Amino acid sequence: xxxxxxxxxxxxxxxxxxxxxxxxxxxxxxxxxxxxxxxxxxxxxxxxxxxxxxxxxxxxxxxxxxxxxxxxxxxxxxxxxxxxxxxxxxxxxxxxxxxxxxxxxxxxxxxxxxxxxxxxxxxxxxxxxxxxxxxxxxxxxxxxxxxxxxxxxxxxxxxxxxxxxxxxxxxxxxxxxxxxxxxxxxxxxxxxxxxxxxxxxxxxxxxxxxxxxxxxxxxxxxxxxxxxxxxxxxxxxxxxxxxxxxxxxxxxxxxxxxxxxxxxxxxxxxxxxxxxxxxxxxxxxxxxxxxxxxxxxxxxxxxxxxxxxxxxxxxxxxxxxxxxxxxxxxxxxxxxxxxxxxxxxxxxxxxxxxxxxxxxxxxxxxxxxxxxxxxxxxxxxxxxxxxxxxxxxxxxxxxxxxxxxxxxxxxxxxxxxxxxxxxxxxxxxxxxxxxxxxxxxxxxxxxxxxxxxxxxxxxxxxxxxxxxxxxxxxxxxxxxxxxxxxxxxxxxxxx
Amino acid sequence: xxxxxxxxxxxxxxxxxxxxxxxxxxxxxxxxxxxxxxxxxxxxxxxxxxxxxxxxxxxxxxxxxxxxxxxxxxxxxxxxxxxxxxxxxxxxxxxxxxxxxxxxxxxxxxxxxxxxxxxxxxxxxxxxxxxxxxxxxxxxxxxxxxxxxxxxxxxxxxxxxxxxxxxxxxxxxxxxxxxxxxxxxxxxxxxxxxxxxxxxxxxxxxxxxxxxxxxxxxxxxxxxxxxxxxxxxxxxxxxxxxxxxxxxxxxxxxxxxxxxxxxxxxxxxxxxxxxxxxxxxxxxxxxxxxxxxxxxxxxxxxxxxxxxxxxxxxxxxxxxxxxxxxxxxxxxxxxxxxxxxxxxxxxxxxxxxxxxxxxxxxxxxxxxxxxxxxxxxxxxxxxxxxxxxxxxxxxxxxxxxxxxxxxxxxxxxxxxxxxxxxxxxxxxxxxxxxxxxxxxxxxxxxxxxxxxxxxxxxxxxxxxxxxxxxxxxxxxxxxxxxxxxxxxxxx
Numbered sequence: 001x002x003x004x005x006x007x008x009x010x011x012x013x014x015x016x017x018x019x020x021x022x023x024x025x026x027x028x029x030x031x032x033x034x035x036x037x038x039x040x041x042x043x044x045x046x047x048x049x050x051x052x053x054x055x056x057x058x059x060x061x062x063x064x065x066x067x068x069x070x071x072x073x074x075x076x077x078x079x080x081x082x083x084x085x086x087x088x089x090x091x092x093x094x095x096x097x098x099x100x101x102x103x104x105x106x107x108x109x110x111x112x113x114x115x116x117x118x119x120x121x122x123x124x125x126x127x128x129x130x131x132x133x134x135x136x137x138x139x140x141x142x143x144x145x146x147x148x149x150x151x152x153x154x155x156x157x158x159x160x161x162x163x164x165x166x167x168x169x170x171x172x173x174x175x176x177x178x179x180x181x182x183x184x185x186x187x188x189x190x191x192x193x194x195x196x197x198x199x200x201x202x203x204x205x206x207x208x209x210x211x212x213x214x215x216x217x218x219x220x221x222x223x224x225x226x227x228x229x230x231x232x233x234x235x236x237x238x239x240x241x242x243x244x245x246x247x248x249x250x251x252x253x254x255x256x257x258x259x260x261x262x263x264x265x266x267x268x269x270x271x272x273x274x275x276x277x278x279x280x281x282x283x284x285x286x287x288x289x290x291x292x293x294x295x296x297x298x299x300x301x302x303x304x305x306x307x308x309x310x311x312x313x314x315x316x317x318x319x320x321x322x323x324x325x326x327x328x329x330x331x332x333x334x335x336x337x338x339x340x341x342x343x344x345x346x347x348x349x350x351x352x353x354x355x356x357x358x359x360x361x362x363x364x365x366x367x368x369x370x371x372x373x374x375x376x377x378x379x380x381x382x383x384x385x386x387x388x389x390x391x392x393x394x395x396x397x398x399x400x401x402x403x404x405x406x407x408x409x410x411x412x413x414x415x416x417x418x419x420x421x422x423x424x425x426x427x428x429x430x431x432x433x434x435x436x437x438x439x440x441x442x443x444x445x446x447x448x449x450x451x452x453x454x455x456x457x458x459x460x461x462x463x464x465x466x467x468x469x470x471x472x473x474x475x476x477x478x479x480x481x482x483x484x485x486x487x488x489x490x491x492x493x494x495x
Numbered sequence: 496x497x498x499x500x501x502x503x504x505x506x507x508x509x510x511x512x513x514x515x516x517x518x519x520x521x522x523x524x525x526x527x528x529x530x531x532x533x534x535x536x537x538x539x540x541x542x543x544x545x546x547x548x549x550x551x552x553x554x555x556x557x558x559x560x561x562x563x564x565x566x567x568x569x570x571x572x573x574x575x576x577x578x579x580x581x582x583x584x585x586x587x588x589x590x591x592x593x594x595x596x597x598x599x600x601x602x603x604x605x606x607x608x609x610x611x612x613x614x615x616x617x618x619x620x621x622x623x624x625x626x627x628x629x630x631x632x633x634x635x636x637x638x639x640x641x642x643x644x645x646x647x648x649x650x651x652x653x654x655x656x657x658x659x660x661x662x663x664x665x666x667x668x669x670x671x672x673x674x675x676x677x678x679x680x681x682x683x684x685x686x687x688x689x690x691x692x693x694x695x696x697x698x699x700x701x702x703x704x705x706x707x708x709x710x711x712x713x714x715x716x717x718x719x720x721x722x723x724x725x726x727x728x729x730x731x732x733x734x735x736x737x738x739x740x741x742x743x744x745x746x747x748x749x750x751x752x753x754x755x756x757x758x759x760x761x762x763x764x765x766x767x768x769x770x771x772x773x774x775x776x777x778x779x780x781x782x783x784x785x786x787x788x789x790x791x792x793x794x795x796x797x798x799x800x801x802x803x804x805x806x807x808x809x810x811x812x813x814x815x816x817x818x819x820x821x822x823x824x825x826x827x828x829x830x831x832x833x834x835x836x837x838x839x840x841x842x843x844x845x846x847x848x849x850x851x852x853x854x855x856x857x858x859x860x861x862x863x864x865x866x867x868x869x870x871x872x873x874x875x876x877x878x879x880x881x882x883x884x885x886x887x888x889x890x891x892x893x894x895x896x897x898x899x900x901x902x903x904x905x906x907x908x909x910x911x912x913x914x915x916x917x918x919x920x921x922x923x924x925x926x927x928x929x930x931x932x933x934x935x936x937x938x939x940x941x942x943x944x945x946x947x948x949x950x951x952x953x954x955x956x957x958x959x960x961x962x963x964x965x966x967x968x969x970x971x972x973x974x975x976x977x978x979x980x981x982x983x984x985x986x
Contacts, residue, residue: 043529049536053540139680167891171849184561185877192881223918224909337536338536344698393918393941394964397942408979414926417922447880
């Protein structure tokens with residue numbers, strides 16, 4: 001009850017025009033930052049930090065949190081519209097969102113994404129308000145062996161990304177994992193596979209790789225396969241999904257939101273892994289898993305709900321322990337400190353009004369996001385309806401500006417083009433590109449935690465700790481699920 | 496004749512230099528870490544306060560990568576005119592020593608050190624190991640297996656740990672994490688015993704406590720935490736510092752101006768208040784003492800890194816990567832050529848791609864032989880994981896190769912391959928010209944050429960799209976987000 005009264009007073013503090021306008025501005029900036037590939041939520045928050053100096057601590061924080069909460073959704077827009085994930089976590093939205101756009105139904109995909117994101121965000125915020133203390137404690141029990149197990153669990157998702165050809169999916173994953181080892185070895189400082197290039201000291205930047213593998217390869221491939229004159233996609237429908245259609249997906253949206261929130265709580269796991277896992281589980285729970293990857297609305301909803309859910313999750317360790325759960329929350333810690341606030345349990349005691357003000361602002365931000373998202377979709381539909389011959393060069397230029405903005409370096413732009421050509425080649429010969437990204441994301445998590453765990457004990461450490469053991473068993477189950485599933489189906493049809 | 500011209504020119508440039516008043520251009524601060532990191536926030540705050548005391552404009556640019564090596568190189572690649580300032584921290588010493596990047600600390604003039612942060616040992620209040628005495632006795636029992644958590648191997652915190660072990664007569668196991676906060680989370684989850692850090696790390700985290708302070712006297716914020724010297728250990732002057740440096744040989748006029756500016760900033764009450772809020776100490780060390788401190792720290796870093804076996808003492812392994820690379824490529828070309836001449840049905844992508852990947856994997860495998868075994872990683876070194884992935888690649892590509900030879904597949908029709916390649920070509924030209932023409936002009940041209948290449952012929956619409964896109968990107972990046980895009984020769 002105590003929490004509810006605090007929350008209500010939090011709402012009452014925001015019910016003035018200036019905080020509401022600040023949240024609106026934050027949400028708008030968030031969607032913009034999300035839409036632009038190369039500007040991650042973390043960079044967006046960091047870019048706004050200087051503006052927030054002059055504000056009161058509460059206003060500053062609601063501005064930044066509003067931006068953070070909307071940015072993950074913003075990324076899914078470009079993922080669906082032009083196959084260019086605006087944020088890393090939005091990759092998963094390309095799997096089914098872009099096929100829907102190609103089928104002339106971008107309205108359905110964009111609409112499902114914003115609605116599912118709103119539900120995910122609000123559920124994440126509810127979890128943050130009511131369960132942050134016990135969840136934070138649980139997150140701390142995640143040590144190196146558990147992170148390793150999580151990475152292995154994540155890798156098993158390739159079996160559902162394989163599109164039928166397991167060998168090619170494995171090769172693509174291994175390519176991603178191998179590309180991930182380029183750069184400085186975190187344990188010895190040794191430069192692996194850098195061939196003396198200083199720009200490679202930290203390995204390939206993730207966002208240029210992402211843009212290249214998805215957006216660039218799509219453009220090259222679509223031009224190659226298209227007839228001689230480039231025309232717009234025929235018959236684009238801006239129709240939103242109906243509410244009954246959304247309601248029929250309630251189970252998948254709720255399940256993905258909860259998964260996203262829980263994975264978001266674990267520091268270092270993040271929205272991208274959350275989206276991948278939620279997608280995989282949605283496919284498993286779906287009655288029509290064969291539609292996934294070809295334009296399943298459920299896949300779009302799962303990805304949107306999970307990425308937005310992870311925002312509330314990532315704020316849990318930030319506010320209760322002072323530990324950032326994601327890159328963006330690391331910047332938020334800096335911003336809190338600038339305003340003389342130290343995140344941690346004492347913040348709840350000494351500055352309860354600010355904490356609950358932030359909580360309340362999340363709910364308002366998500367409603368504004370829904371509103372702006374539905375209006376904005378109309379603009380997006382217009383843009384997608386433009387002739388491909390105008391759109392394609394513009395997407396390439398966005399890819400360039402986005403890769404450059406990551407680290408202000410031309411090297412990232414070149415590596416984006418390199419990944420684009422690699423992606424083109426792979427997709428030309430039916431290698432899926434999503435597993436490459438999965439390998440890039442999980443390789444580091446797997447390697448560092450594997451070696452870290454071995455520094456802590458011997459190899460038995462992975463099997464003697466309960467959480468780690470359970471996750472490894474789940475991983476084995478998940479890897480062989482398609483086989484088990486088809487075996488069950490065969491037996492059923494035989495009978 | 497030419498002598499006269501030369502001396503006149505020299506005289507003219509001299510006059511020009513005297514007349515030109517620094518600063519007449521914006522002064523850019525280069526930060527090596529991402530926006531929002533401690534040094535980034537410090538620098539952004541500093542430039543805000545600097546704007547109060549100077550007529551110049553200040554920009555902050557993040558050049559991330561290689562623990563600072565990319566930022567250091569960036570500054571060295573620019574002119575020594577005082578318009579580029581590098582934000583430096585103690586960690587740059589390790590970076591310069593450990594990366595084979597050819598950059599040295601002596602390439603810079605250390606203008607002013609503005610923040611110092613005392614080093615402290617941090618433990619978990621709820622664990623058995625809490626005080627300095629606990630740490631020492633437990634370390635002796637564990638015989639070198641006591642877990643010390645922190646960021647990068649060889650970095651500032653690791654060096655401090657090595658030094659502490661040396662002074663305390665103990666040994667520990669350094670378990671590196673991606674960043675300080677991940678290591679702190681591990682300490683809070685009791686996955687290790689000790690964290691090396693600064694007072695700010697304990698702020699707002701009541702589960703953690705300061706076990707020992709490496710300063711001359713106790714810190715006012717932590718009156719209960721003893722100093723090392725109280726306990727009889729000689730670690731009393733260990734700090735993490737942050738400051739600002741210029742490329743060596745910078746125009747003295749700029750040095751004088753900036754030195755004066757830093758003096759004004761560090762006396763500003765807003766600055767003092769800001770640094771205090773991060774539990775650090777605002778200071779001002781001018782060029783001479785700052786340089787002396789850098790040199791002292793560098794000497795110590797070399798000693799401890801060599802002791803720990805992280806910095807090899809002049810051992811140079813012969814680099815075979817070039818030779819192996821050429822041999823591998825030749826093998827692939829010979830195989831492909833022999834397919835072309837003797838077995839034409841194998842000369843196609845379905846066969847050549849897995850073959851190429853196998854040969855590439857074998858080549859990369861030969862490189863892993865040069866990877867260090869790593870003193871820190873007794874069980875799995877830096878070569879372990881790459882090798883595992885390479886085994887996997889060889890195995891699955893071999894499988895794919897066998898499959899594709901057995902069941903050859905039909906290639907799909909691709910009517911428009913040339914157009915796609917053309918677009919790649921245009922993009923290549925675009926990227927090559929971008930650093931010279933600047934983002935806006937080259938993008939404008941690229942959009943027009945790209946649309947024409949894709950056989951679109953509505954000229955007005957093409958022009959309008961290109962102009963609109965360029966204007967919109969200027970508005971968003973330069974005006975709203977304030978992310979500078981390259982201007983090339985117009986900058």
